[in-house]
Amino acid sequence: MLELDLVAKRFANGHLAVAAASLVVRESELVAIVGGSGCGKSTLLRLIAGLERPSAGQVRLAGRPIEGPSPEIGIVFQEPRLMPWLSVADNVRFGLAARPRIEADKAVREVLRRVGLEDFAKAWPRELSGGMAQRVAIARALVTRPKALLLDEPFSALDAFTRLDLQDHLIALWNHDRPTMVLVTHDIDEAIALGDRVLVMGGRPGRIYRELSIAAPRPRDRTAPAFVQAKRAILDDLRLARRPAAEPADGYAI
Amino acid sequence: MSQAELLLSESGPGPRRAAGFALLGERLWRPASALLLPLAGAIGWEAGAEQGLIDAHLLPPPSQLLATFAALLAKGEAVQHIAATGQRVALGFFFGMAAGTVLGATTGYFDLARRLLDPSVQALRSVPPLAWVPLFILWFGIFETSKVMLIAVGVFFPVYLNLAGAMHGVDRKLVEVGRVHGLSHARIIRRVLLPAALPGYLIGLRSGLGLGWMFVVAAEFMGASEGLGFLLVDGQMMGRPTTILVAIVLFAVIGKSTDFAVAIVSARLLRWQDAFKPSGSA
Ligand SMILES: Nc1ncnc2c1ncn2[C@@H]1O[C@H](COP(=O)(O)OP(=O)(O)O)[C@@H](O)[C@H]1O
Ligand SMILES: [Mg+2]
Numbered sequence: 355m356l357e358l359d360l361v362a363k364r365f366a367n368g369h370l371a372v373a374a375a376s377l378v379v380r381e382s383e384l385v386a387i388v389g390g391s392g393c394g395k396s397t398l399l400r401l402i403a404g405l406e407r408p409s410a411g412q413v414r415l416a417g418r419p420i421e422g423p424s425p426e427i428g429i430v431f432q433e434p435r436l437m438p439w440l441s442v443a444d445n446v447r448f449g450l451a452a453r454p455r456i457e458a459d460k461a462v463r464e465v466l467r468r469v470g471l472e473d474f475a476k477a478w479p480r481e482l483s484g485g486m487a488q489r490v491a492i493a494r495a496l497v498t499r500p501k502a503l504l505l506d507e508p509f510s511a512l513d514a515f516t517r518l519d520l521q522d523h524l525i526a527l528w529n530h531d532r533p534t535m536v537l538v539t540h541d542i543d544e545a546i547a548l549g550d551r552v553l554v555m556g557g558r559p560g561r562i563y564r565e566l567s568i569a570a571p572r573p574r575d576r577t578a579p580a581f582v583q584a585k586r587a588i589l590d591d592l593r594l595a596r597r598p599a600a601e602p603a604d605g606y607a608i
Numbered sequence: 609m610s611q612a613e614l615l616l617s618e619s620g621p622g623p624r625r626a627a628g629f630a631l632l633g634e635r636l637w638r639p640a641s642a643l644l645l646p647l648a649g650a651i652g653w654e655a656g657a658e659q660g661l662i663d664a665h666l667l668p669p670p671s672q673l674l675a676t677f678a679a680l681l682a683k684g685e686a687v688q689h690i691a692a693t694g695q696r697v698a699l700g701f702f703f704g705m706a707a708g709t710v711l712g713a714t715t716g717y718f719d720l721a722r723r724l725l726d727p728s729v730q731a732l733r734s735v736p737p738l739a740w741v742p743l744f745i746l747w748f749g750i751f752e753t754s755k756v757m758l759i760a761v762g763v764f765f766p767v768y769l770n771l772a773g774a775m776h777g778v779d780r781k782l783v784e785v786g787r788v789h790g791l792s793h794a795r796i797i798r799r800v801l802l803p804a805a806l807p808g809y810l811i812g813l814r815s816g817l818g819l820g821w822m823f824v825v826a827a828e829f830m831g832a833s834e835g836l837g838f839l840l841v842d843g844q845m846m847g848r849p850t851t852i853l854v855a856i857v858l859f860a861v862i863g864k865s866t867d868f869a870v871a872i873v874s875a876r877l878l879r880w881q882d883a884f885k886p887s888g889s890a
Contacts (some may be wrong), residue, residue, distance in 0.1 A: 431781065435782060
């Protein structure tokens with residue numbers, strides 16, 4: 355279980371990027387977060403990943419507070435961020451620095467097979483398409499078998515076909531060992547198609563504005579009336595969430 | 609293999625083989641193409657001297673240069689001079705590179721070191737390296753130490769500047785991947801920063817080596833009893849342009865060879881790079 359307890363982040367320049375965000379993500383749950391640009395989605399994810407320290411509040415994974423980056427939490431960024439001087443296999447192995455060679459090799463082969471890139475183990479990152487590079491990034495995050503996988507707009511730089519393809523792929527990977535997953539996206543369809551829940555974030559300061567549970571089984575028909583209805587509701591919420599918060603949440607000050 | 613066979617074999621294992629031959633041809637042709645201009649120049653020069661168009665006393669033709677070089681070789685002097693100069697460059701390059709690498713990596717990684725050290729290093733850089741010569745001579749005498757020091761100074765700056773600059777320019781996002789995977793500072797330097805800075809560092813080494821060859825001449829002009837720079841001075845004193853030209857050609861050939869060696873190693877180390885390749889290159 356991933357818990358955010360009144361988490362806030364004020365940057366050194368005084369900007370309050372996230373204010374009093376509370377959230378519980380159940381084990382193996384897939385939560386999608388949508389929100390306008392600059393509303394603090396990436397900051398929220400970086401707080402969960404331990405890449406930023408909260409100014410107030412606490413993030414806990416399985417009851418333990420998160421103090422910094424840990425192998426239990428994997429993260430995939432908007433850009434693949436592959437090391438250009440490492441082959442695909444070595445990039446995936448990057449996450450396994452501490453493991454014995456043979457064990458690491460096996461894990462790398464296995465995860466590359468799962469993302470469908472076993473034939474590209476020896477390729478250089480420059481030889482990959484955008485979608486393939488992002489699959490390597492996902493493989494690198496998954497190879498340590500994290501309890502939680504965080505994705506920050508992972509498909510936003512890809513064309514529509516590749517994006518659909520990778521969305522299906524992501525669900526298949528998630529089904530394999532069911533990590534808790536938080537997916538930030540600005541694609542509302544993607545959020546509704548993939549999430550067990552969709553959270554709508556509002557900005558200035560960043561906060562979780564509303565949430566919507568999606569019970570329909572996957573794969574979801576994107577033209578079904580319920581899907582379209584959910585989309586309309588989220589669009590309305592996004593519009594409302596864009597207005598600055600009148601005041602911080604009750605009983606909260608930093 | 610005929611043209612038709614080459615075309616027909618294209619669906620089998622043939623293309624690889626054909627590509628292999630093409631590659632081998634390419635490998636040989638590339639360095640060979642670099643020799644075309646000097647060879648043509650030498651032939652024209654020789655012919656010009658033969659026809660009396662060029663004054664062979666001032667600009668001796670290649671045949672005379674070869675003869676002089678052969679004589680130097682026979683006396684064992686050629687090897688002695690080349691070895692003396694080569695050793696000075698090698699030692700100066702080594703010390704300059706070591707200092708440039710350590711200091712460059714330090715200011716490249718630690719912000720405090722950068723703020724403390726970098727301005728002073730930059731200030732020293734604007735001192736013409738030859739200005740150090742009198743001081744080095746006072747400190748170390750006119751023998752090897754001061755020569756090696758002068759070369760090391762020349763090598764140091766490009767190595768330092770390129771490494772520090774390259775480390776500073778490393779994409780923060782890649783460093784963050786190291787942090788995500790729980791790497792320590794030392795591991796991040798070794799596994800992310802140094803490889804990412806390698807292209808800039810190699811450029812620094814290459815220009816450092818070039819400067820090493822420049823400064824060895826200055827160092828040998830300071831007074832030397834052997835070395836290619838000595839040959840230059842000697843040729844001037846004795847009024848022998850042939851000796852001077854032999855030394856110049858040797859500088860060109862050896863300098864270019866060492867640069868070529870570094871370039872080959874660089875290309876091998878940087879084969880992952882997604883860099884622009886001029887049209888027509890393999
Ligand atoms: N390191 C930082 N220092 C100061 N302000 C920041 C920093 N990172 C992000 N911000 C600001 O915080 C806000 C939220 O940023 P971010 O979380 O990246 O938004 P999103 O991912 O939703 O587009 C933005 O206004 C951004 O300018
Ligand atoms: Mg963002």
